[in-house]
Amino acid sequence: MCCICKEKNATVHLTQIAGEKMQKVDLCEECAKTKGVNDQTGFSLADLLLGLGASQELEQSVGGLDAKCPQCGFTQADFKKSGRLGCSECYVTFAEGLGGLLKSMHKGTKHVGKVPENLRTKRDITELLSALQKKLNKAIESENFESAAQLRDEIKQVNAQFAAATA
Amino acid sequence: MPSLLQQQPNFIMNLDDFLVSAAESAHRKGPNDRIVMSSRVRLARNIKDGAFPGWAKKPERVRVLEVIRPAVENLPEMNGAFSETMDNLSALDKQILVERHLVSREHAAKSAGSGLVINTDETLSVMINEEDHLRIQALRPGLAIRQAWQAIDRLDSELERKLTYAFSNELGYLTACPTNLGTGIRVSAMLHLPGLVLGEQINPIIQSVNKLGLAVRGLYGEGTEALGNVFQVSNQMTLGETETSIVERLEKVLAQIIEHEENARASLLEKKPKTMYNHIGRAYGILANSHSISSKETMNLLSLLRLGVEVGLFPKTDGSLVDELFILTQPAHLQKSHSGKLSAEERDLLRADMLRERLKPVSRPVIKPGGSTMPGVDKSDKS
Numbered sequence: 445m446c447c448i449c450k451e452k453n454a455t456v457h458l459t460q461i462a463g464e465k466m467q468k469v470d471l472c473e474e475c476a477k478t479k480g481v482n483d484q485t486g487f488s489l490a491d492l493l494l495g496l497g498a499s500q501e502l503e504q505s506v507g508g509l510d511a512k513c514p515q516c517g518f519t520q521a522d523f524k525k526s527g528r529l530g531c532s533e534c535y536v537t538f539a540e541g542l543g544g545l546l547k548s549m550h551k552g553t554k555h556v557g558k559v560p561e562n563l564r565t566k567r568d569i570t571e572l573l574s575a576l577q578k579k580l581n582k583a584i585e586s587e588n589f590e591s592a593a594q595l596r597d598e599i600k601q602v603n604a605q606f607a608a609a610t611a
Numbered sequence: 612m613p614s615l616l617q618q619q620p621n622f623i624m625n626l627d628d629f630l631v632s633a634a635e636s637a638h639r640k641g642p643n644d645r646i647v648m649s650s651r652v653r654l655a656r657n658i659k660d661g662a663f664p665g666w667a668k669k670p671e672r673v674r675v676l677e678v679i680r681p682a683v684e685n686l687p688e689m690n691g692a693f694s695e696t697m698d699n700l701s702a703l704d705k706q707i708l709v710e711r712h713l714v715s716r717e718h719a720a721k722s723a724g725s726g727l728v729i730n731t732d733e734t735l736s737v738m739i740n741e742e743d744h745l746r747i748q749a750l751r752p753g754l755a756i757r758q759a760w761q762a763i764d765r766l767d768s769e770l771e772r773k774l775t776y777a778f779s780n781e782l783g784y785l786t787a788c789p790t791n792l793g794t795g796i797r798v799s800a801m802l803h804l805p806g807l808v809l810g811e812q813i814n815p816i817i818q819s820v821n822k823l824g825l826a827v828r829g830l831y832g833e834g835t836e837a838l839g840n841v842f843q844v845s846n847q848m849t850l851g852e853t854e855t856s857i858v859e860r861l862e863k864v865l866a867q868i869i870e871h872e873e874n875a876r877a878s879l880l881e882k883k884p885k886t887m888y889n890h891i892g893r894a895y896g897i898l899a900n901s902h903s904i905s906s907k908e909t910m911n912l913l914s915l916l917r918l919g920v921e922v923g924l925f926p927k928t929d930g931s932l933v934d935e936l937f938i939l940t941q942p943a944h945l946q947k948s949h950s951g952k953l954s955a956e957e958r959d960l961l962r963a964d965m966l967r968e969r970l971k972p973v974s975r976p977v978i979k980p981g982g983s984t985m986p987g988v989d990k991s992d993k994s
Contacts, residue, residue: 516662528742530666532657532777532785535792545789546782551824552851555783557794558764560771563778 445470513537569606573599622684622694626704629693630711631733633944637934641753645921646869648801648841648934649712652759652858653748654767655786655795657777663787664725664740672724672740679744682773683728683737688766690731697725706943712750712801714738735766742787743795745770754865756798760858783850793850798861802868805840805918806875809890816871817842823864824848839910839937844868880922891919892976899970903959909940909966924976936969 445454454470512519518530520538529535535542546553559567576599583592641647661667661675676696684694697705697718705719713729718741726739738746747770749763777785783793791797807813817827826847829837844865846857879887894915897904917933919925938944940962946953949961 516666518662518666522666526665528665528787529663529789531662532659532779535779535782535785542789546792546850549790550793550848550850550852554781555779555793555850557783557796557853558767559780560776560778561768562771563780567780 511538566606569602573602573606576602622692624693624695624699626693626695626700626707629729630707633935633938634931636711636733636938637931639752641751641755643869644753645930646803646872647754647865648752648803650751650754650756650759650800651712651748651798652756652763653746653797653799654763654784655743655791655797656745656747656767656770656784657743657786658745659775659777661744663743665742665787669724675744676724676726676739679739679774680726680728682770683739685773686766686769688730688735688769689728689737692731693727693729695727696723697721697727698723700727703943703946707947710938710941710943715741715746717741718746735762737766743791754800754869756800756858756862756865760798760854764854790847791849794852794854794857796849796854796857797845798858799843799845800861800865802842802844802865802872803840803914803917804842804868804872805914806872806879808840809887810875810879812871812875813842816868820844820864820868823860825861825864838907839914841910841914876918876922887918887922888924888976888978891915891922891924895919895970895973895976898966899973900967901963902967903956904963904966905959906940906942906945906962909962910937913937913940919976923979925973926977928973932969932973936966939965 445452452472455473456471510519510521513530513534514537515533516531518534518537520541523529523534523538529538543553576595580592580595580599583589583595641649657663658675658678661671664672664675667675680694680696683689684692700708705714708714708727709716709719711733713733713736714727715738718725718727718738721740724740728737728739729735734750736748736750738748747763747766749759749766751759751762779785784795786792786795804813804816807816820827824847826845828843828845829841844861846861849857894912898909898912898916913933913936916925917930917937920928920930920933939948942958945958945962945965948965953961
């Protein structure tokens with residue numbers, strides 16, 4: 445049953461999520477048309493999918509609807525229509541507009557879950573290298589050349605390991 | 612290094628040869644499967660290069676499919692798997708896969724440039740170029756969310772050695788829709804809750820579950836009705852929380868829903884046995900005697916029959932018969948058992964024939980002595 449005219453059978457079914465609330469909208473063909481659901485220009489699927497105001501937020505950020513992802517050519521207007529992004533680079537391109545959206549949608553805005561192993565190794569090794577480098581600088585400063593030589597070898601070894609791991 | 616050609620014969624391309632029968636599928640048991648029909652964990656992943664499937668042009672989708680498909684096929688878990696591109700599957704086969712919950716409805720609508728790989732015991736399903744480049748999921752009968760998570764985590768770790776995922780330290784796994792960003796995880800369980808529906812307690816339960824940031828949906832996911840008293844509970848938020856804490860939160864909530872459902876059933880049996888027997892008896896009567904029945908009515912009545920089996924009204928009947936009928940009476944499965952295309956009306960006739968035949972050995976519901984002391988009225992109905 446259409447939830448606007450309450451007369452005809454609903455054939456268009458939409459789900460709206462606003463924050464933590466989810467709302468289902470069932471519309472008949474006619475009401476969907478008058479509400480502009482099928483009109484690609486006037487209707488924002490992003491609003492329905494991501495909560496009212498989602499597309500507005502994106503529009504207000506720098507560049508407005510014309511901002512374009514340099515990687516894939518996706519625009520904010522495209523986002524407004526589909527509620528989906530074009531490519532992974534879009535998250536950088538539209539970072540500003542997405543910030544508020546993510547805050548209202550998720551528990552936090554920083555990822556705390558799983559990290560791909562190769563990136564994890566890379567990150568760990570980078571951290572290890574910078575720690576060793578600091579130690580080395582200190583050793584040189586204090587003219588502790590024996591320890592400096594040891595540290596230099598250690599850095600060499602870690603670098604070799606890193607190259608092997610990422611090859 | 613074995614060549615791809617040598618490995619080819621390991622993959623099955625014919626869905627009919629691959630899928631287990633509905634009977635075998637219905638016999639798979641899991642913890643708490645009286646109430647939790649199945650558990651599922653899916654991860655959304657994208658590779659670094661290439662636009663998301665919804666934005667990529669066809670040649671690019673095909674290229675991405677050709678990169679991902681062999682990587683998936685060569686996983687040890689996928690030995691002997693079913694692997695096919697979506698344009699090579701008939702509309703009927705796609706619908707069968709949806710009815711078995713092995714692909715999403717969205718993926719069933721895909722064609723060239725999208726693919727599907729399912730392992731032999733149908734517990735792992737990988738959709739390529741659905742909304743994201745990869746939707747990988749693990750399915751388990753009964754309440755086994757943690758096991759499903761461990762299985763898919765392992766598969767994901769193996770895949771990440773072969774593919775470079777789109778990942779940012781700040782935002783995690785990058786997905787086409789911002790609602791999946793971060794962990795890209797969707798943990799869900801399919802629950803059979805006739806007690807809460809009959810006891811009219813389902814709405815407050817849904818509301819309180821929603822308050823915890825979990826979604827409650829119908830049988831086939833987003834935007835579908837809760838046919839047959841089957842509800843899907845899943846997490847909504849994916850960023851700012853670890854996978855384990857999402858899994859644990861869902862486990863806690865599910866344990867509570869299970870308890871409420873058990874209590875609702877016990878309380879119906881104690882306080883309103885006549886109401887319950889009436890629903891179940893009528894369901895049996897219609898299922899075993901009708902000559903035309905829709906899939907919607909069938910599911911709603913089978914749900915009551917399942918409840919009847921579980922509360923002991925059909926002592927000689929195994930519950931898996933009901934689960935098997937639940938699968939077999941759905942439109943595509945019915946169509947498959949019959950050569951030639953059927954209209955909706957013809958399906959309703961065929962469905963009724965099948966139900967009458969299969970329910971012949973099931974004798975009428977037996978009310979246990981002491982189950983009802985006052986003939987005609989429930990203890991609390993007319994107070």
